Amino acid sequence: MNPTTVPVIFDLDGTLVDPAQGIADGIAAALTELGLSVPDKALMDTMIGPKLSHALTETAGVPAALLDDAIRIYRAHYRSTGIAQSRLYPGILSLLEAFVAAGRPIAVATQKPEGLARTVLDHHGIAGLFNSIRGSAADEAAAGGASGKAGIVAAALADLKAVSGPHTEHAVMVGDRAQDVAGAAANGLDCIGVGWGFAADGELRGAGAVAVVPDTAVLHEIIVRRDFILAGALDTDALQTLNEVPINGNV
Known part of the structure; x- marks a missing residue:
């Protein structure tokens, strides 16, 4: 049959x-530009998979007022560099x-x-x-x-x-x-x-x-x-x- x-x-x-390296680098770039602290690798890994806006606010502690800017900076970095880092x-x-x-x-x-x-x-x-x-x-x-x-x-x-x-x-x-x-x-x-x-x-x-x-x-x-x-x-x-x-x- x-x-x-x-x-x-x-x-x-x-x-x-x-996507780990590209996502981690993009998040780090966004947080750094906004003057926010960057999580360690273990915490960063937990941000891969969930919706980005949720991960940024709930895990990285990005204030709601800065969320749009964080996503914009992240996306620009990810498109220019991060995608090529994935495998x-x-x-x-x-x-x-x-x-x-x-x-x-x-x-x-x-x-x-x-x-x-x-x-x-x-x-x-x-x-x-x-x-x-x-x-x-x-x-x-x-x-x-x-x-x-x-x-x-x-x-x-x-x-x-x-x-x-x-x-x-x-x-x-x-x-x-x-x-x-x-x-x-x-x-x-x-x-x-x-x-x-x-x-x-x-x-x-x-x-x-x-x-x-x-x-x-x-x-x-x-x-x-x-x-x-x-x-x-x-x-x-x-x-x-x-x-x-x-x-x-x-x-």
């Missing part, structure tokens, strides 16, 4: 692309190409502004592989983004429905932070966590990720197993075995 291809929605930063994680390009070759619908759902997300994906030559790229509004400080990751995942899911029809309800999210798990759950989806991103120890499992994978080979295997389970060729015990794959660290 040929398996059904389960649609996959990917987070961007920390999942497809390692695809090992195995990502091959994974995406394999999914496309198999006819699997794939999307990106990121809290990075949508236009900027497309620019990053274009830089790495992978934007054209996705059926949908969804992100936040251009003005991250604006109201109206209350739905956060859940709303972005919902938008990507709606796009995928046009190409995957009834199988959209079996889509799976892949991400590296708790908000990816929460965004998936809000849309009735499972989330597979990746062990190469920026989650703290225990974050993904604690948030409810159905599995945490150490590399793209295991990720590919789990998703293909889901295809066969959906097609009725395997029972759910086969998936559970893979979901319990051990990784280094308690991510």
